[in-house]
Amino acid sequence: MNKDTQFLIVGLGLMGGSYAYALSKRGYHVAGIDINQDSIDYALANGIIEKGACFDADLIREADVIFFGLYPNTMVAWIEENRNLFKAGCLISDVSGVKCRVVDRVQELLKDLPVEFIASHPMAGKEVSGVKYANDQMFQQANFIITPTDKNTVTAVSFLKEFAKELNFANISILAPKKHDEMIGYVSQLTHVIAISLMNANDNPDLVNYTGDSFRDLTRIARINEHLWTELFFLNKDNLIREIDDFETALQALKQTLLDEDSDTLKQMMIISTQRRSRFDKKK
């Protein structure tokens, strides 16, 4: 990764835009493609990209490294349509929240071409969207996960590690796509399912006057982009359903302690949750 590297970001949303912004800030050459001309204009006007267009085959042909900030299925369709424009030696990655059903399809599409797709997942985000919210602060203290398959090279893994370090991600991990999707079913998708269900379970507009921070924190992610997350949930359906089932089992066990007035077991659950949660405190 050197300053002559020509980056292309396809999809200047919150994540793609933040990648572009962070790279430009550090002196790299960054081009952008986005279906929305306003996003291109904004990114050009604010130094987030050097050049950009809604579509420009030359921008694709010139790129040494491409990051996709698109929805998974949109990305797969885009790659299928434009794969013959990629430069030989081009390295391609993404930001998708699910991996198995993305990586397999993309690597299959590119298998006879002299380019490499290696998936990665920046565990960062906000409840806003669009390039206008682009910032590179959200990568600090965030996790970056690289999910190589046996089709990927050591060079590509090293490149993504270097990229994540350059963008100040706090922690970089390597995880097989299958393990990634199991994990994400629990820590990300199940938590969103819970927040959505909690808001759907009760329709009392007065609650805002009575609520504390715990409810606010727990439901922050109930503000959700329904198109993206429906796609992500369906792409990881089997893992997510299993995680919902496991969670329900734990919830039922807790409810049983209430029915039985079994304070010892209930306290034990709280002790376990306290211990396990303490692992997740951010290092100051």
Add this chain to the structure above:
Amino acid sequence: MNKDTQFLIVGLGLMGGSYAYALSKRGYHVAGIDINQDSIDYALANGIIEKGACFDADLIREADVIFFGLYPNTMVAWIEENRNLFKAGCLISDVSGVKCRVVDRVQELLKDLPVEFIASHPMAGKEVSGVKYANDQMFQQANFIITPTDKNTVTAVSFLKEFAKELNFANISILAPKKHDEMIGYVSQLTHVIAISLMNANDNPDLVNYTGDSFRDLTRIARINEHLWTELFFLNKDNLIREIDDFETALQALKQTLLDEDSDTLKQMMIISTQRRSRFDKKK
């Protein structure tokens, strides 16, 4: 509420200590009683109280206003033991997270005495305990709920309103104890049940390397004082069980959309959760 009012805080934990600190900072006379001499010493040394002791009948006899920062059942027992020490005209309140099974018992204990117990609930807190963490910042933007019964006077309600305003609570509400406990079963207790169950559902210590902020936010309250919360859950058991059941119904409905690949219904749930959650954004 004037500067000659003699306040007594019984139980100098996080909440009681923060009340004492906020009142002292504003120039009121505050005494403290706590079973722990270290807490008294700390509070005296740091100007949180003017005088204090593990127990001192005179401090009780002198108090115009008493706030209890004790666990609910401990408070009821304490009042039963010491009720004959209260000064005539004394106003007594609490910080308990449940009301029906607290207010009824205390008002019954005090029914032949010339004192008034009016319950209230400051919707603030932190995942730490003890007077050392006392601060009055946590009341800003927080809700304060007064839960009078037909045994309470308008004067007492007015006093608590004034108290909450003086401590800078953002929003003051009046709610019947029964309504309070139903509401708290949803916004507070159910959210803690969810966080505890989520941590109990999975024991993978490596997850910390892969997690994002959504998981951290949702499980912040999984760090929980098992003694206090077991007591609170049992005191509000019927409401809490009903809330768990309602939440499970919503969770099952969401799971069904995954099984059916019913994207329209799933998106609709996300749209509802987004709309409802937007009501809870804090006013800047």
